[in-house]
Amino acid sequence: APPNAPTQTAQASGTPMPGSPAPVTPTQSSPPAPSATPNSQTPGAQLPGEPTQRSQGPDVEAPNAQAPNLRTADVPTVRNDVFGLAASGGAIKALEEAKARPDAFSAVDVAQLEELSIRQQVRGGRDKSRSMTSADRFDGIDSALRAADDLDKRMPATPEYSPVRTALAGDRTVAYAARGDMTKAVTTFETIPPDAEISIDALAAVGDAYLYLSEPAKANVVYQRALKQATAAPTDRATRGFQYGARTRAIELREGLFWSYVDQGRAAEAKQVLDDIGKSLPPAKEVRNYGPEESDFLRYYRLRAQYLIYTGHVDEGIAALEQLEQQVPFNAEVRAAHADAVSGQSHPRQAIAMYRASLTDHPDSVEMLAGLGRAALVADDYATAKYVDQTVDNVFPDSGAVRGFKRDYKAYRSPVFTTDLSYEHGNSALADNSFTSDSYVYSQPFGDNWRVFSHTFFGYAQTDSGNIKRTRTGVGGDYRHGPLTVQGEVTRSFGSDGRTGGRGSIAYALNDYWTVSAGLDTNDNSLPWKAYAAHIWGRSANVSVVYRQNDRREVKLSYGVSRYSDSNLHQEITATATQRVYTSANQLVNVSLDLGTDSNTRNDAPYFSPGRDYAAASTVMHQLTLWKKGDMSLQQRLSASGGVYNERGFGSSPLWSARLEHAWTFKHDITLSYGIEVSSHAYDGQRERSETGFLSVNLPF
The missing domain is CATH 1.25.40 (Serine Threonine Protein Phosphatase 5, Tetratricopeptide repeat)
Structure with a gap:
């Protein structure tokens, strides 16, 4: 050209x-020259x-x-x-x-x-x-x-x-x-x-x-x-x-640019866009109480609050949104952002109440309705989620909020496969080498709250008492309705020691903070490998209570008891407290304190069975987002743990472990995590070092 x-x-x-x-x-005659007004x-x-x-x-x-x-x-x-x-x-x-x-x-x-x-x-x-x-x-x-x-x-x-x-x-x-x-x-x-x-x-x-x-x-x-x-x-x-x-308008373009940086985990660039928006706004004294300038200021302060939440300053961000709500109490976008932030703090039921109250004033708010649906899915309130799905149907395909809800709702409506694989080497007091696979296949939900599932456990171990395999399969039902979760399963283990048994669990969320749960298993998979090698089986029960203030602070107390077929009574009590000590857009650091004690009534068992022991350990976990692309991400978690172990009759000794994990999140709520762990622990006065590899998959299909 x-x-x-x-x-x-x-x-x-x-x-x-x-x-x-x-x-x-x-x-025709020549037309007159065109106007030369430059800004016409x-x-x-x-x-x-x-x-x-x-x-x-x-x-x-x-x-x-x-x-x-x-x-x-x-x-x-x-x-x-x-x-x-x-x-x-x-x-x-x-x-x-x-x-x-x-x-x-x-x-x-x-x-x-x-x-x-x-x-x-x-x-x-x-x-x-x-x-x-x-x-x-x-x-x-x-x-x-x-x-x-x-x-x-x-x-x-x-x-x-x-x-x-x-x-x-x-x-x-x-x-x-x-x-x-x-x-x-x-x-x-x-x-x-x-x-x-x-x-x-x-x-x-x-x-x-x-x-x-x-x-x-x-x-x-x-x-x-x-x-x-x-x-x-x-x-x-x-x-x-x-x-x-x-x-x-330019501010709409900048908001899109802001979220494009957030969706890539680029916090510094997102902050620069916010600064550019602030500089582009007129002086506040020149803003009228009508027209686009007023909504521009509101958009700017809403984005600032959301940026604070995104970069880990959650309390400050929520406080900023609450202040905006006081100034513009009926603004749908601010109220939706506030409810989204509360839902993200592991308070779905509180968020549901906020969404419902806001929908009374804004019944046509698509973002509010989609937020209600997503919070309902987290809270296992499937009737509400179904109502939202039927309401939005295919009327709002242009809404990103509806897309997010539809994605999660589709995952909930899908059959699900989960598996946890683990291989451990070097812990001879328990097993020289061991491999376990624990897999579930869940059906699509029916009646909103019910699923049926099949469950297969397979394990193999090499011990000084011989090699042992254990396979247990089961079928059962899973019922979830709001705060209540109930699961029941009929099980059958195979081999010369095969048995028919049952497993059940129940959990109830008293509110967004407190959850109590209990479980029972008449053919337990968690006995020491050497117990299975000695043709011993067991029954177990457990109860726990969890206090979760938000996604940054949690305390859990649990008690478990097992009765083995050799008459041994095994009991354990554990307490765990976790506190987030640092958060940024792409990193976080958690510190955990773990306390535990075990007891057994038989000390002459052919498996590790201390009369009484105690353990105390502190763990630091650093999580770094290595890659982020919209809904997809790769996170790396590094953990280091150290503490003291005391076994009655053998005194105290140090224990430690180090762990590296990669956690992938893909589209359609598919997750994959894998990693390795190295640990050192004393058993009956003999120090053992072990290496463990693990992999977990969650696959809606």
Whole structure:
């Protein structure tokens, strides 16, 4: 292409296409020179005979003192006024006038006017969808997409129509994103030539689509491009001047950019975007109590509070949201952000109450409804989650909050496979080598609260008493209804010592802070390996109480008792306290204190069976987010533990362990974790060192 060839424009202005066939025109005198007002916001067509196209939408002439009769006026006047009308929000009327004057408008001109008409339909349809909650909220957008398809089919595949096709791709990108069809929005956008000028609306739309599809890096690029374009001198006057429908504003672009950094775990860059938003706001004394400036300040302070929560300053962030609520008590976005923060602190029932109260004032708030659904899933309130799913149905596919709820709800409605694998070497007091696999397959839920499952345990160990295998299978049912969780299973172990037994557990959450639980197993899998080698089996029971203040502080106390077939009575008491001591956007540090004591009534058993022992250990765990991409992440956890072990008759000795773990979270709530652990412990006065490898999978399918 020649060096001065005009760039294709994805959101074309009212300019006739370069190189389009010249219309047949009667002989006319030369038109007056166009207005040279540099800041004119009146879009219009490039006038015939003008040597250089100054922009994609050059200024139109000064307005006529009296509106001309476009059916009889001279060609330059008709073209000037019709393209000006089209680019100023009247494309439908302009198209009608152009079709009535085939002497003044070529087929390419008419196609361009049709594209501008479709653009107006897209903007109007988008505004309609944002203001409605009924099932027909996308009717306007669907009509615009059908018109775009029709125009695309009718245009010849010739070079002069390429700019119109490019512009139409921008319109479709906006329409698909507004409709929630984010994959199509991205696919359509990626057909636009990289060097083509694209409207801010189209860039914002595809940025939202990339975020929706968990592609924050790509979203970041288009948001930054849109911001540069928003602060540059306008080139496409049809996009920058008056148009039908709301325009994307710079603060909206910056909010998208902010979340694109958050979704990548880039806290410093997200903070810089917040600072840029603050600098762009007018002085507070100049802000009226109406208009966009007031909502801009509210958006800024809401994002600041959410940033505090994201970077680990949870109490300060929630306090900031509460302060905002006092100032604007009925703002839906602030109240939804507050409830989201509370839910994220392991207080789903408190969050549910907040969502319900807010929905009384904002019954049409989609974000509030989706938040209620997600909190209900965490609290095992499946009736509420089902109600939310039926309410949103497929009416709000464009909402990221609804997408998040739908993802979690789909995972809940799916069959689930879980497995925990472990291999240990070197702990000869228990076993020289051992391998265990503990797997569950859960059915889809039925009756909202019920699942059936199959459970298979397999273990193999090499000991100085011989090698031993243990396989136990079971089938059972799982019932979860709000604070109550009940599980029951009929089990059968195999081999010469095979037995039929049962296992059951019950847990009840008194509130968001206290949970009590109990369990019973008549054919226990947790006996020492040497006990199984000696053909010993056992029954066990346990109770526990947990106090969880939030996701940063927890205390647990438990008691367990086991009766072995050799008449040994084994008892254990443990207490664990965990405190978060450091939190940032990508790191956290927990410190735990573990205390425990065990006792056995038989000291002459063929397995490790101390009459009484005590242990106290402190653990420091550091978690680092190595990678984050939307819903997906990789976290590394390093743990180091040290303490004292005392066994009656053998005195005290140190114990220690070190652990490395990688935890992956994938789409569809699939999780994978694996790692290694090295530990040192004394048994009957003999120090043992062991190495353990482990792997856990949670797979909804």
